[in-house]
Amino acid sequence: MTAYVTDVNQVKWTLPKLLACRLDYTAGTPCDSFWMRCVWDENNTTRPENWVSFTAEHEGRRVFTGVVDECEVSITNGGRLLEVSGRGMAALLLDNEALGQDYQTATQMDIIRDHVRPYGITVAPGASLPAVSRFSVATGNSEWSVVYEFARYYGGIAPRFDREGRLVLSGWDNSQERVVDDSSPVISLVRRDRRYGVLSQVLMRDRWSGAVETVYNTDFAASGGRARRVITMPAKSTYKAMRYSGQFQLDKSASELKRMEITVGQAFCAWPGELVTVQRSGLDWNGRYRAVQVTVGMDDKGCWSRMELAPPDFTV
Numbered sequence: 001m002t003a004y005v006t007d008v009n010q011v012k013w014t015l016p017k018l019l020a021c022r023l024d025y026t027a028g029t030p031c032d033s034f035w036m037r038c039v040w041d042e043n044n045t046t047r048p049e050n051w052v053s054f055t056a057e058h059e060g061r062r063v064f065t066g067v068v069d070e071c072e073v074s075i076t077n078g079g080r081l082l083e084v085s086g087r088g089m090a091a092l093l094l095d096n097e098a099l100g101q102d103y104q105t106a107t108q109m110d111i112i113r114d115h116v117r118p119y120g121i122t123v124a125p126g127a128s129l130p131a132v133s134r135f136s137v138a139t140g141n142s143e144w145s146v147v148y149e150f151a152r153y154y155g156g157i158a159p160r161f162d163r164e165g166r167l168v169l170s171g172w173d174n175s176q177e178r179v180v181d182d183s184s185p186v187i188s189l190v191r192r193d194r195r196y197g198v199l200s201q202v203l204m205r206d207r208w209s210g211a212v213e214t215v216y217n218t219d220f221a222a223s224g225g226r227a228r229r230v231i232t233m234p235a236k237s238t239y240k241a242m243r244y245s246g247q248f249q250l251d252k253s254a255s256e257l258k259r260m261e262i263t264v265g266q267a268f269c270a271w272p273g274e275l276v277t278v279q280r281s282g283l284d285w286n287g288r289y290r291a292v293q294v295t296v297g298m299d300d301k302g303c304w305s306r307m308e309l310a311p312p313d314f315t316v
Helices: 092-096 109-117 143-154 218-221 239-252
Strands: 001-006 012-014 019-027 033-041 051-058 061-076 079-088 100-105 132-135 175-181 186-194 201-206 212-216 228-231 258-264 275-279 287-299 302-310
Touching: 033 061, 051 079, 061 092, 061 109, 092 143, 100 109, 109 143, 109 212, 132 143, 201 239, 212 239, 228 239, 275 302
Parallel strands: 175 275, 201 228
Antiparallel strands: 001 012, 001 051, 019 033, 019 287, 033 079, 051 061, 061 079, 100 132, 186 258, 201 212, 258 302, 275 287, 287 302
């Protein structure tokens, strides 16, 4: 893998040979991140404090695009070492506060124009979100919160960024499916069931009318789960919005109930959002999953990938 940084003057520099690295990819939340360590010669002409962006390529294809958050040069018995870390392009939306405003009707073009493009972010093809009447942007919210609310609550799409640094506003691509079978170089496999945080019931209450809409996670309740939340909605919320929000909260809380973590001795064996079929002999957890988070690393032990898998219909 080859890593590059670009400085404030838009000059691109190639980092020295990597000693270790870690790339964390998510399905949109939290933000992607990276960490690199390499040998640093005092004769280098570029200055780390001027670096603003980061890209990485593997076998001729882009595998990460992001921003530089921190650089550290240390002097050890083994010489000078450089460590660089940062986040994916979602960082630009997370770090910037949105200007509060109300849209009579907010379109996808409006949201991209006002809350995405000002930060130099492009949108991947395939986005087609419905317009939203009386869409409000609250003062103090991040630009990411605006994009997430518009895409997820109203369009049913989990916004995320691809390896090219483009904002993706379309559904999961199920055209490619990864397989982990007996021939895969599996290092470890962990199954986790976590009941904490899963909701059995959500009450959506209208602030002014007092109307209450209740939604249930019947499967979790039947297994002994007892956890209720009461959410007060603004007066302008419609019945449909109340019910969808309640169901969304149930689905999101249940998304971490069942997870599988597989570490494989290969780099870039899957990407978040991709389907992964597990077919291992003697394993009663076999089945189809979706990659939620993928970490790719390289160290003195070689290259590896750690995939966190969830049911295919998990909610981000």
